[in-house]
Amino acid sequence: EIVMTQSPATLSVSPGERATLSCRASQSVSSNLAWYQQKPGQAPRLLIYGVSTRATDIPARFSGSGSGTEFTLTISSLQSEDFAVYYCQQYNNWPPWTFGQGTKVEIK
Amino acid sequence: QVQLVESGGGVVQPGGSLRLSCVASRFTFSNYGMHWVRQAPGKGLEWVSFIRYDGGNEYYADSVKGRFTISRDNSKNTLYLQMNSLRVEDTAVYYCAKVLGRGALDIWGQGTVVTVSS
Numbered sequence: 001e002i003v004m005t006q007s008p009a010t011l012s013v014s015p016g017e018r019a020t021l022s023c024r025a026s027q028s029v030s031s032n033l034a035w036y037q038q039k040p041g042q043a044p045r046l047l048i049y050g051v052s053t054r055a056t057d058i059p060a061r062f063s064g065s066g067s068g069t070e071f072t073l074t075i076s077s078l079q080s081e082d083f084a085v086y087y088c089q090q091y092n093n094w095p096p097w098t099f100g101q102g103t104k105v106e107i108k
Numbered sequence: 109q110v111q112l113v114e115s116g117g118g119v120v121q122p123g124g125s126l127r128l129s130c131v132a133s134r135f136t137f138s139n140y141g142m143h144w145v146r147q148a149p150g151k152g153l154e155w156v157s158f159i160r161y162d163g164g165n166e167y168y169a170d171s172v173k174g175r176f177t178i179s180r181d182n183s184k185n186t187l188y189l190q191m192n193s194l195r196v197e198d199t200a201v202y203y204c205a206k207v208l209g210r211g212a213l214d215i216w217g218q219g220t221v222v223t224v225s226s
Contacts, residue, residue, distance in 0.1 A: 032210055032211060034211075034212035034213070036153075036213075038153075043203055043216040043217065043218055043219055044145075044153065044203070044213075044216055045216070046208070046212055046213060046214045046215075046216075049208060049209070049212035049214070050209075050210075050212070055208075055212075055214060056214075087152065087153055089153075089212070089213070091210060091211025091212060092211075094158075094167070094211070095155075095158065095167040095168070095169070096155050096167075096169050096170075097143070097155040097158065097211065098155065099152060099153040099154070099155065100152070101152045102152045102153075
């Protein structure tokens with residue numbers, strides 16, 4: 001099973017600032033890596049798939065990068081609606097499909 | 109718009125059973141693999157089960173193997189999760205989700221709450 005580890009657990013950022021979230025896989029997942037956003041009481045929403053491809057209607061301030069085992073989600077200028085929990089997920093080696101434990105982005 | 113709607117959650121005693129349903133609309137359901145993912149209170153996302161677009165292959169997390177069964181009826185655009193021998197640790201919000209391409213989950217339902225308690 002591939003273990004996905006996200007850091008930090010919590011990220012405190014001021015509106016307008018840049019946020020950088022990390023995700024590490026226990027072994028290579030090639031480019032089969034996705035990022036999701038989840039707000040309280042809501043279902044997760046796909047942001048990024050294939051490491052760097054934005055999903056439909058996702059703003060350009062969200063970008064993904066990385067390869068192999070190290071990945072990054074960058075939010076270039078945080079808006080109020082971006083404060084949420086973010087999860088990475090690998091879909092390279094399955095089953096199981098595995099998620100990271102999440103990074104909470106909170107208002108500083 | 110493209111939509112998934114879950115139902116069937118509720119409160120059940122340990123050892124009991126529930127059947128969750130997920131109805132798809134505004135996309136060709138029979139063309140896509142589907143997942144169930146759950147989230148225990150205050151916790152992260154946990155993958156539960158996957159079924160191929162034609163129902164030909166099923167996969168389960170070790171935590172539910174032998175107790176849960178995923179199925180689908182493409183004529184009714186509906187995904188199911190039969191949950192037997194429920195445990196307290198199965199308490200969670202259960203989401204169904206559609207697969208995009210190689211395996212990202214691009215459409216999620218709103219979730220249905222399952223509570224296992226005596």
